[in-house]
Amino acid sequence: MVRNLLLVLIVISSLIAFGQNDILSMLRETEELSDLSRKVESSGLDVLLSGPGPFTLFAPINGAFAKLPPASGKKLSADASYSQRVLLYHIVSGKMTSQVIVQKPEIDTLLGQTLGIDARGGIRVDGASILVSNIEASNGIIHIINAVIFPREEPDIVQVMRNTGILDTFVSALEKTGIVDRLRTEDPLTIFAPSDIAFARIPLETRESFFERPEWMREVLLHHVARGFYATYDLIDENALRSLQGDVINVKVTDQGLDIDGTLVNISNIVAENGIIHIVNHVTFPTITRNSLPSIRETMESSGFYIMLSLLEEADLGDILDTRSPMTVLALSDKTLLELEERIGSLSSDEETLVDLLAFHFIPNEYLYSELKIAQSLYAINGKPLYVKTGDRIYINDVPIIRRDVVCRDGVIHEIESVIIK
Numbered sequence: 001m002v003r004n005l006l007l008v009l010i011v012i013s014s015l016i017a018f019g020q021n022d023i024l025s026m027l028r029e030t031e032e033l034s035d036l037s038r039k040v041e042s043s044g045l046d047v048l049l050s051g052p053g054p055f056t057l058f059a060p061i062n063g064a065f066a067k068l069p070p071a072s073g074k075k076l077s078a079d080a081s082y083s084q085r086v087l088l089y090h091i092v093s094g095k096m097t098s099q100v101i102v103q104k105p106e107i108d109t110l111l112g113q114t115l116g117i118d119a120r121g122g123i124r125v126d127g128a129s130i131l132v133s134n135i136e137a138s139n140g141i142i143h144i145i146n147a148v149i150f151p152r153e154e155p156d157i158v159q160v161m162r163n164t165g166i167l168d169t170f171v172s173a174l175e176k177t178g179i180v181d182r183l184r185t186e187d188p189l190t191i192f193a194p195s196d197i198a199f200a201r202i203p204l205e206t207r208e209s210f211f212e213r214p215e216w217m218r219e220v221l222l223h224h225v226a227r228g229f230y231a232t233y234d235l236i237d238e239n240a241l242r243s244l245q246g247d248v249i250n251v252k253v254t255d256q257g258l259d260i261d262g263t264l265v266n267i268s269n270i271v272a273e274n275g276i277i278h279i280v281n282h283v284t285f286p287t288i289t290r291n292s293l294p295s296i297r298e299t300m301e302s303s304g305f306y307i308m309l310s311l312l313e314e315a316d317l318g319d320i321l322d323t324r325s326p327m328t329v330l331a332l333s334d335k336t337l338l339e340l341e342e343r344i345g346s347l348s349s350d351e352e353t354l355v356d357l358l359a360f361h362f363i364p365n366e367y368l369y370s371e372l373k374i375a376q377s378l379y380a381i382n383g384k385p386l387y388v389k390t391g392d393r394i395y396i397n398d399v400p401i402i403r404r405d406v407v408c409r410d411g412v413i414h415e416i417e418s419v420i421i422k
Contacts, residue, residue, distance in 0.1 A: 023057055023137045024050040033144075035065040039076065043084040047392075048091075048233060053139035056092040058115075058125050060148045068148060076148075081188050081229060085111060085271075088231075089151040095141050098123055098133040110231065112271040113151050125149065157272035158183050161193060164270070167279070169199040170221075173211070177218040179225075182244070188229035189275035190241070192249070192260050194283040202283055219245050223286045228370070229276055232258060232268045239405035240368045247286045248368065248407055260284065293409040296329055297321045300413070303406065307337045308361075315355045320381060326366035327411035330396060332419060340419065356382065360397075360420040366411045369394065369404040386420070396420060 021029070024046055027037040036059055040046055049055065065073065076083050088111035096107065102119040109115055118124040123133070125145060132144035158180055161167045170193050174180040183189060202210065210217055222245035230241065235258060241249040250261050258265040263282035270277040294302070300309040308331060312318050321327070359382035367375065372394050378386045389395040393402070396416065403415035 021137060022050050022139045023053070023055060023142060026135070026137055026142065027059065032061050033059055035062045036060055039065075039083055040087060042077075043080050043087055045084060045087055045091075047237075049139075051139065051233075054093075054095040055110075055140040056094060056096040057140065057142045058090045058092075058128070058130075058145045058149070059142050060090070060128070060145055061131070064128075064145070064147045072150075084229065086148070086150060089113060089115070089149060097141060098130065098143065101125075101143075109151075110233070110269075111151055112269050115149070153273060155273060156184055157189060157191060157275045157277065160270060160272040161191070161277060164277075164279070166195050166197075167193050169196045170194055170224075173217060173221055176211075177214055177221060179218060179221050183225070184274075186274060187227065190226045190228060190230040191275065191277045192224045192226075192265070192280050192284070193277050194224065194263075195266065195279050195281065198263075198280060198282050201281075220283065220285055223247055223249070223284060224280075228374075231276055232265075232278075235260075235278075238370050240407060241370050242368055243286075245286055249284075250407075291409060293407065295321070295410050296327060296408045296413060299406060299408050300329075300331065303413075304333045304335070305331045305413070305415075307334045308332050308358075311337075311354065312358055315358055317355060317358055320362055321410075324410070325364060328363040328365065328367045329411065329413045330361040330363070330399075330401075330416045330420065331406075331413045332361070333415055336418065357419065357421070360384065360386070360422075361416075368412060369401070369414065372396075372401075372414075384422075397422065 024037075024040065027033045027040060027049070030037075040049060049057065065076075068076070076086060089109050091110045092107055092115075093110060101107065101117055102123060104117055106114040106116050115126050118127075123130045123143075125143075126149040128145040128147035128149050130143045131146050132142075135142040135144070155163070158171065158174070161171050171180070174183065183191075199207065210220070223243045225244045226241040226249055227244070228241075230238070235251050236253050238251045240251060243249050250259075252259045254264075256264055258268065258278075260278070260280055261284040263280045263284055265278045266281050267279040270279070297309065300306065309318075312321070360380050362381045363378050363386065364381060367378065372388055373390055375388045377388060380386055386396050389398070393400045394404075395401075397420050399420050400417045401414045402417050406413040406415070
């Protein structure tokens, strides 16, 4: 008891000293929360907790992690996906003071599961006692707790879809094509699952053809699945994902809600053991229309990258855009290159230097922004490595991407802030 009281005083004084920083900054600056801070960053939730929020965080002290059984502690440290699930169970959307919490028997977490609240003789959250409450942050509020709390184990993603009762047609189609076996994986998946009503909306003739052509049905179903765990708050920060079918799933936020390839998400964030499900209101089809998109060359000509394209032609590298293989372009805008006009002049007079520099900006194969996030290094067309770092933005050889996912017929363009030298 004495130690807990002392800890309370230390935590309160340190957090007050840092004032109204965001939740992530307050975790980083508080020694008694250093274990939690490290796990937040290693699991990829640092962007979330430094974002606008507001959030309520139930923050376990270092001693809470030290008390875990060795196997649990090891899994939390070694498995980023599992660690993310556990930490999401400690985060609630909105700013909930202790006065609000005690009025609720349970509250919903960002994981999608609920925390049980017991306010008899102090506040306990799923059995963990709140040691320090109502610590204000600029993007929410922190309550310090004395134990790590764990979510209930969920069924796998296929069973969860069966349990909904409104995805029977989708699950039946997955089983008919054998795709269901690919979904029983330990790697997390995100599924944009069309409801039974969504399938009913398909014109009868098209629906009959769909179920009579297994190969076509397989392509369509795989287009609804992406690798990785993308909850709603992840999706609003993305422009595109790669489906298991290999095509692009377009993501955008509209006035009506979250739009996935032109259809809205009706029910979001249904969590399973190996992924997450969002129910959509229409069946979406692989974008055959991608063939009607402009090429990389056409896009560079019309979208503010004309000078870079001209330099490419001057260096006799224009044919790299005429191959049939997909390409990723790290593009420099006309404005950026004009600001470097003197340097451009010298490079233009030295063809070898110009070729070497431009080659750093073209990567064989197509890499969406969401795919760059998980890459550590790539190779440019000159065979030299490009190193990828993530932070507030993605950096390629320390140069940030400032505009992303300009999808073209033959690849994708990401605009970068300055020239990649090496």
